[in-house]
Amino acid sequence: MEGKCIPVIDMQKLEEDDGEQQLKRLREASEEWGCFRIVNHKIPSSLMSEMKKVVREMLDLPMEIKMRNTDVIAGSGYMAPTQVNPLYEALGLYDLASSQSLRTFSSQLDLSPHQRETIEMYAEAIHELAIDLGRMLAKSMGLASDLFKGWPCQFRINKYNFTPETVGSSGVQIHTDSGFLTILQDDENVGGLEVMDKSGAFVSVDPWVGTLLVNLGDVAKAWSNGRFCNVKHRVQCKEACIRVSIASFLLGPKEEAVEAPPELVDSDNPRQFLPFTYEEYRKLRISTKLQAGEALQFVRSNP
Numbered sequence: 670m671e672g673k674c675i676p677v678i679d680m681q682k683l684e685e686d687d688g689e690q691q692l693k694r695l696r697e698a699s700e701e702w703g704c705f706r707i708v709n710h711k712i713p714s715s716l717m718s719e720m721k722k723v724v725r726e727m728l729d730l731p732m733e734i735k736m737r738n739t740d741v742i743a744g745s746g747y748m749a750p751t752q753v754n755p756l757y758e759a760l761g762l763y764d765l766a767s768s769q770s771l772r773t774f775s776s777q778l779d780l781s782p783h784q785r786e787t788i789e790m791y792a793e794a795i796h797e798l799a800i801d802l803g804r805m806l807a808k809s810m811g812l813a814s815d816l817f818k819g820w821p822c823q824f825r826i827n828k829y830n831f832t833p834e835t836v837g838s839s840g841v842q843i844h845t846d847s848g849f850l851t852i853l854q855d856d857e858n859v860g861g862l863e864v865m866d867k868s869g870a871f872v873s874v875d876p877w878v879g880t881l882l883v884n885l886g887d888v889a890k891a892w893s894n895g896r897f898c899n900v901k902h903r904v905q906c907k908e909a910c911i912r913v914s915i916a917s918f919l920l921g922p923k924e925e926a927v928e929a930p931p932e933l934v935d936s937d938n939p940r941q942f943l944p945f946t947y948e949e950y951r952k953l954r955i956s957t958k959l960q961a962g963e964a965l966q967f968v969r970s971n972p
């Protein structure tokens with residue numbers, strides 16, 4: 670049973686004064702898996718299901734409207750199906766904490782007031798959760814501060830056009846997420862997501878309504894001086910149903926470089942990565958087509 674394998678973190682317990690045990694679990698999950706489910710988070714399930722409804726409506730818009738969702742940073746806008754991932758398409762919104770960006774996105778897609786409002790509420794709640802999670806991850810490493818405030822966040826709304834003919838084929842190729850952390854609202858009915866464990870085996874992630882999945886990305890690996898795992902994952906077509914997911918990425922610092930805090934560097938743990946900006950790193954991943962964390966080799970201190 671897959672659900673047994675992915676660690677589960679209770680957000681409510683984490684926020685309690687005596688949350689030491691949960692913090693330890695969080696650190697272990699981040700180091701061993703780079704992936705965990707969160708339960709008892711503050712996002713109302715009604716908001717999650719309303720957002721999913723709105724997202725489906727947006728993905729059902731005609732192609733010429735979806736094409737208006739243009740890039741703000743490299744690769745942040747609409748992605749049509751390609752030869753590599755023919756079953757996959759995505760809409761994107763950068764930066765979800767900016768009301769101007771939300772307005773532009775909504776106008777480009779001609780969204781209704783209700784759709785706009787739902788996206789705004791969801792963006793606000795997810796952003797708050799991402800910052801909370803960042804604070805807890807820092808705390809789990811013995812660092813207490815709001816290190817991740819002001820880091821931009823991006824939405825990616827994914828649709829997988831699975832049919833009976835495509836069962837067994839790939840929805841999205843193996844990759845790591847480039848940023849610090851991802852909060853994924855996966856499809857509540859349709860499975861297909863698989864994460865790689867430390868031994869290199871893929872573990873299926875079963876749908877679990879009302880919970881959210883967290884993945885740590887390449888920036889988390891660099892920021893933690895190699896301690897956190899940037900989890901490799903992919904989506905496989907396992908059933909002939911449309912699959913929809915909402916990924917919210919807390920990317921990296923806007924202008925400053927990604928660097929491990931000095932507390933995480935000592936003679937036993939020398940600095941593993943050179944400072945780099947998130948934007949440089951994102952471009953590097955795109956230009957090298959190295960999507961599964963391999964691009965980190967170019968920013969290693971001792972290549």
Ligand SMILES: O=C(O)CCC(=O)C(=O)O
Pocket residue numbers: 825827841846853855856862902904913914916
């Ligand atoms: O659709 C999913 O469950 C995963 C999507 C994903 O990995 C991503 O958007 O980076």
Ligand SMILES: [Fe+2]
Pocket residue numbers: 844845846902
């Ligand atoms: Fe991903």
